[in-house]
Amino acid sequence: EDQVTQSPEALxxxxxxxxxxxxxxxVSGLRGLFWYRQDPGKGPEFLFTLYSAGEEKEKERLKATxxxxxxxxxxxxxxxxxxxxxxxxxRASGYALNFGKGTSLLVTP
Amino acid sequence: GAGVSQSPRYKVAKRGQDVALRxxxxxxxxxxxxxxxxLGQGPEFLTYFQNEAQLDKSGLPSDRFFAERPEGSVxxxxxxxxxxxxxxxxxxxxxxAGARYNEQFFGPGTRLTVx
Numbered sequence: 339e340d341q342v343t344q345s346p347e348a349l350x351x352x353x354x355x356x357x358x359x360x361x362x363x364x365v366s367g368l369r370g371l372f373w374y375r376q377d378p379g380k381g382p383e384f385l386f387t388l389y390s391a392g393e394e395k396e397k398e399r400l401k402a403t404x405x406x407x408x409x410x411x412x413x414x415x416x417x418x419x420x421x422x423x424x425x426x427x428x429r430a431s432g433y434a435l436n437f438g439k440g441t442s443l444l445v446t447p
Numbered sequence: 448g449a450g451v452s453q454s455p456r457y458k459v460a461k462r463g464q465d466v467a468l469r470x471x472x473x474x475x476x477x478x479x480x481x482x483x484x485x486l487g488q489g490p491e492f493l494t495y496f497q498n499e500a501q502l503d504k505s506g507l508p509s510d511r512f513f514a515e516r517p518e519g520s521v522x523x524x525x526x527x528x529x530x531x532x533x534x535x536x537x538x539x540x541x542x543x544a545g546a547r548y549n550e551q552f553f554g555p556g557t558r559l560t561v562x
Binding site for chain 1 (some may be wrong): 489
């Protein structure tokens with residue numbers, strides 16, 4: 339059975355304090371790993387798709403990387419507006435996305 | 448451009464009532480998905496449409512849940528005889544073409560509370 343585990347569950351950072359969020363997965367035949375951001379009361383907002391080990395993508399202060407067993411979302415010099423829940427999801431053989439529980443990030447001034 | 452819209456945004460139902468949740472996908476998007484998100488959890492897949500065809504309904508938790516997309520655009524998720532465990536946020540997502548490789552864009556969700 340496909341599994342997605344995100345860690346830590348919650349993370350508190352000072353503004354400017356860089357860190358990484360982890361997404362470990364076990365799937366048979368990965369057809370995409372997706373990162374989303376979700377603000378309270380809103381739907382998930384698409385950030386990145388990664389397809390193969392070694393692939394990296396960047397957007398502003400965020401950089402996503404992928405290995406055969408896990409993905410990292412690196413946050414460089416975060417700002418308070420980066421506070422949100424970050425969701426990782428994988429697609430294997432079907433159409434559905436299989437989500438982790440998310441990491442709740444709080445960035446304080 | 449307009450994103451995925453859902454209505455109502457909030458719905459309170461008494462246990463045993465039927466509810467209908469609406470999703471308007473991004474114009475031109477072929478694929479449409481419904482997910483259920485419990486508090487503090489990630490979204491869980493319910494069902495998938497490609498145009499008007501429901502290709503996967505493996506995630507629907509019981510036969511009280513029914514979804515349709517009769518003209519390949521707007522979709523409705525219906526829950527009959529609601530139970531307290533149905534309380535959750537129901538998310539709709541759409542994607543442009545074949546779902547297998549394309550990212551899904553989500554609506555704001557409908558928060559259902561069953562009393």
